[in-house]
Amino acid sequence: MKSKKSVNYKSSLSDFKNALKQNGLKFTKQREVVFKTLYDNDAHFTPESLYVLVKKTHPELNVGMATIYRTLNLLEESKMATSISFGVSGKKFELANKPHHDHMICQSCGLIIEFSSEEIEKLQNEIALKNNFEITSHLLQLRGICKQCRENQTKNKKRESIDI
Amino acid sequence: MKSKKSVNYKSSLSDFKNALKQNGLKFTKQREVVFKTLYDNDAHFTPESLYVLVKKTHPELNVGMATIYRTLNLLEESKMATSISFGVSGKKFELANKPHHDHMICQSCGLIIEFSSEEIEKLQNEIALKNNFEITSHLLQLRGICKQCRENQTKNKKRESIDI
DNA sequence: TTACTTGCAAATGATTTGCACGTAT
DNA sequence: ATACGTGCAAATCATTTGCAAGTAA
Numbered sequence: 001m002k003s004k005k006s007v008n009y010k011s012s013l014s015d016f017k018n019a020l021k022q023n024g025l026k027f028t029k030q031r032e033v034v035f036k037t038l039y040d041n042d043a044h045f046t047p048e049s050l051y052v053l054v055k056k057t058h059p060e061l062n063v064g065m066a067t068i069y070r071t072l073n074l075l076e077e078s079k080m081a082t083s084i085s086f087g088v089s090g091k092k093f094e095l096a097n098k099p100h101h102d103h104m105i106c107q108s109c110g111l112i113i114e115f116s117s118e119e120i121e122k123l124q125n126e127i128a129l130k131n132n133f134e135i136t137s138h139l140l141q142l143r144g145i146c147k148q149c150r151e152n153q154t155k156n157k158k159r160e161s162i163d164i
Numbered sequence: 165m166k167s168k169k170s171v172n173y174k175s176s177l178s179d180f181k182n183a184l185k186q187n188g189l190k191f192t193k194q195r196e197v198v199f200k201t202l203y204d205n206d207a208h209f210t211p212e213s214l215y216v217l218v219k220k221t222h223p224e225l226n227v228g229m230a231t232i233y234r235t236l237n238l239l240e241e242s243k244m245a246t247s248i249s250f251g252v253s254g255k256k257f258e259l260a261n262k263p264h265h266d267h268m269i270c271q272s273c274g275l276i277i278e279f280s281s282e283e284i285e286k287l288q289n290e291i292a293l294k295n296n297f298e299i300t301s302h303l304l305q306l307r308g309i310c311k312q313c314r315e316n317q318t319k320n321k322k323r324e325s326i327d328i
Numbered sequence: 329t330t331a332c333t334t335g336c337a338a339a340t341g342a343t344t345t346g347c348a349c350g351t352a353t
Numbered sequence: 354a355t356a357c358g359t360g361c362a363a364a365t366c367a368t369t370t371g372c373a374a375g376t377a378a
Contacts, residue, residue: 132311
């Protein structure tokens, strides 16, 4: 399912409003702020980290954790956001308004590096074709240790490893 | 860290015992049964599904859920098992005694096709290198519709989507 | 004998839900 | 006016942990 890639906030927001309308849902201040925060900070948020940021930037709204979760689920269901899963320790969300990419995830510090490779996609398509399989989406994560963490490794006290 | 690929149960089990010994851990009936169950059923288990099966096949042991979790974590830490993460709904574990492979998953019928591609792995390594990232593992899933299901598509009643 | 293990139940941490009040349409 | 949304607190679900009793070495 392809989403139109909106190039600016206005049209992105408008997409969001339409999605809400189409499902008989309302456009509220909370939903707008969550959406805008995701849009402005082109990053991967845990529900918790998003909650903290929204609290700080919009204390007057007194947003609850539950609303963050509800809005994120809403966005994901309507394909406007995607999440990557971190095992027991939850998920991270990002807006789906940018081109497809995959993730490298540092198991020590949680750093996420985005990448994309046309060559890999091409190989995937070839493999699928050979198996008579029609791909609708794929998931590719490289897990390991980032440069930083490798350099710090010696002086590191054992940290609990990030559960991916 | 490469694990030797044991070709039969005896040597696999022996690897397990060694891993235990090296960590000052004991070889118990519970640990043996969990290990053997994973070995005999070449499949992906959730802790829950493994628990249910072990309960059924070895009721005399009266195994507890906690032991399943503890043993799975043990196996994973010693690289004898690997897990793939399934979002909020947890993890699935499999023994690490067979060559690496990835999965194509049919979203209609749940069919899993295993595949592997040296070329993709090579590209992954190149990308990691470029980013100063040291890969310890990766996750690659192609999701879509298998041949069967495409052919049946017209007469198919909607089934609930498979939880990947 | 001396750790390490186990089952149980309680604790935890992330996420969801019920409810009474608030608010967009 | 009506239905949907919200914050709060309680509930839930998967997983972990403390503890007293059991068992491998």
